[in-house]
Amino acid sequence: MADQPSRALVLYGDRMARFLTPSHTHLHSLASQACCGFLSLPHSPPSENEDGRIVREFAELLDASEAYNEMNKQHLSEAKSQEKFVTPTVSQRFMGMKAAIVTDNSSLNGFCSHLGFTVLQLEDLVHSSFDVVKSSLLASELLKLLGFQEGKVLETSQFDLVIVHVGSSRKSTLEDIEHVNGLVGELINTAQPGTGLGSHLHLSVLLSFGAVLENENSKFSVPDGRHENSPELSRLFPRQSYTLKGGIPRENVRKHCPMLVAQWQDGVTRKDMVESYSFEDFKEHGGNLVIPTDRYFHELAFKLWKAPKYGA
Numbered sequence: 001m002a003d004q005p006s007r008a009l010v011l012y013g014d015r016m017a018r019f020l021t022p023s024h025t026h027l028h029s030l031a032s033q034a035c036c037g038f039l040s041l042p043h044s045p046p047s048e049n050e051d052g053r054i055v056r057e058f059a060e061l062l063d064a065s066e067a068y069n070e071m072n073k074q075h076l077s078e079a080k081s082q083e084k085f086v087t088p089t090v091s092q093r094f095m096g097m098k099a100a101i102v103t104d105n106s107s108l109n110g111f112c113s114h115l116g117f118t119v120l121q122l123e124d125l126v127h128s129s130f131d132v133v134k135s136s137l138l139a140s141e142l143l144k145l146l147g148f149q150e151g152k153v154l155e156t157s158q159f160d161l162v163i164v165h166v167g168s169s170r171k172s173t174l175e176d177i178e179h180v181n182g183l184v185g186e187l188i189n190t191a192q193p194g195t196g197l198g199s200h201l202h203l204s205v206l207l208s209f210g211a212v213l214e215n216e217n218s219k220f221s222v223p224d225g226r227h228e229n230s231p232e233l234s235r236l237f238p239r240q241s242y243t244l245k246g247g248i249p250r251e252n253v254r255k256h257c258p259m260l261v262a263q264w265q266d267g268v269t270r271k272d273m274v275e276s277y278s279f280e281d282f283k284e285h286g287g288n289l290v291i292p293t294d295r296y297f298h299e300l301a302f303k304l305w306k307a308p309k310y311g312a
Contacts, residue, residue, distance in 0.1 A: 005305035006202040007146040007160055009253075011063070011184065014054060014167025015210030016177045017260050021043050021277055024177065026185030027262075030205060031277035033188075034264035037288025038222055039296050041259065042252040044212070053211055055107050061206075062090070063294040064115055071111065089116025092115075094306040103165040104130035117157070131147060135182035137151060139173070139190060146201070160304050167210070169271070178206070191266065202303050209257040217256040222290050252291070259293060262309055268303070 020027065038059060043051060061070035067087040090099045100118040102125065103109055109119050125141040142164065147157025164183075166176050184205060191198040203293070209220065260282055263269050272287030291299075301307035 004200075006200055006268070006303045007148070007159070007244050008162070008202040008204065008300055009142060009146060009187070010161070010163040010204045010206065011180055012058075012163060012165050012167075013177060013180045013205070013207040014165060015059075015208060016167060017207040017209045017279065018213075018216075019177050020207070022276075024181040024277065026181045026188065026258055027205065027277040030184050030188060030203075030264060031262045031281070032275050033271060034274070035162065035270045035272050036260070036262045036274045036277075036282045036286040037259055038286070038290045039206070039260035039284060039293040040222065040290050041208075041254050041257075041293050042250075043139065043254045050211065051105070051107050054105055055111050057208060057259075057293070060107055060303040061214075061294040062115065062297050065156055067115065068243065070112065073112065085289055087162075091116050094301045097160050097301065097306045098130075099161040099163070100159045100162045101139070102142075105165065108165060119162075123207060130212065135179070135186045139183055139186035141152070142209040143187075143190065143197075143201075144161055148197050148201060150188075150219070150310060151190075151195065153200050160306065161300070167208075174228050175186070177207075189241075193266045195266075197267070202263065202300070204263045204300065205262060205277075206261045210261045212254075212257045220258075221256045222258055222283070229287070253292075258290065260301060263288075263297065 002179050020177070022028075024233050027153050039061070041057060045055075056068055059065050064087070070087065087124060090097055098118075099116070100120055101108070101112045102111070102120045103112070104121060122138075125145075126137050142162055145157070145159050145162050148152040166180055167173065187201075187203060191201050191203070211214065260277070260279065262274075262277060270287055273285035274287075275285070298307050
């Protein structure tokens with residue numbers, strides 16, 4: 001536990017998990033220093049389009065699926081005002097948290113605005129597109145939003161949390177993951193262990209699979225399959241906590257293609273035995289195992305001193 005609240009930067013690479021390669025050295029370096037694990041998601045509804053999936057999975061990440069479902073009833077594109085759609089904001093839910101999201105997805109932009117996020121475009125920060133911006137410039141501008149400037153930790157910050165969503169369906173995922181890899185490298189270099197910035201910045205990197213492809217349920221399955229098909233043996237093993245909510249079994253748990261998450265903060269997060277940012281390494285050596293996606297934001301808020309501790 002830190003002796004003062006952290007400030008968090010979350011890099012969310014939508015649809016990027018299956019595109020990881022050994023060449024993404026900065027992501028692997030982060031994982032080797034971090035505590036890694038999985039975030040389990042529910043199954044996708046039938047006939048869900050890509051834009052709907054992006055917003056729905058992000059809503060799960062914020063534990064705001066009820067708000068998303070309500071907005072769906074009112075048609076996301078028509079819900080223009082708080083009078084039509086009322087939900088607690090992130091500040092109301094998490095002790096005055098000041099949160100921002102950087103995204104170029106218009107539907108996600110609208111949803112997060114209703115949840116009280118300050119929505120920023122990449123051009124607002126660097127006056128350029130993701131395709132041409134230098135990782136060093138973007139890293140510097142993101143850190144400034146959190147009160148980190150020129151290697152110093154300012155007493156106040158514009159935001160407690162900044163989420164960068166990368167992975168619009170209109171762009172190449174292969175190009176996007178290269179940009180995320182470069183950005184991670186700049187952030188690690190800036191927040192070197194032993195620096196004041198490193199002990200105050202909580203960095204999370206999440207990569208999701210996006211829409212699940214055929215046969216990926218077996219290739220990227222989370223649970224240990226040794227007793228999955230044996231009712232007799234399954235009774236000997238306790239139900240995993242990610243399949244429960246309030247002691248009651250969750251009705252809709254997808255046990256494959258989870259989000260991958262690596263969390264790092266110098267002197268605060270544990271280091272597990274993971275050596276590379278990969279599904280296989282996380283499954284074999286990850287310290288966080290599996291938690292429901294809708295619990296992640298509560299754990300993160302705790303590190304910012306904006307929520308009580310969740311779980312063990």
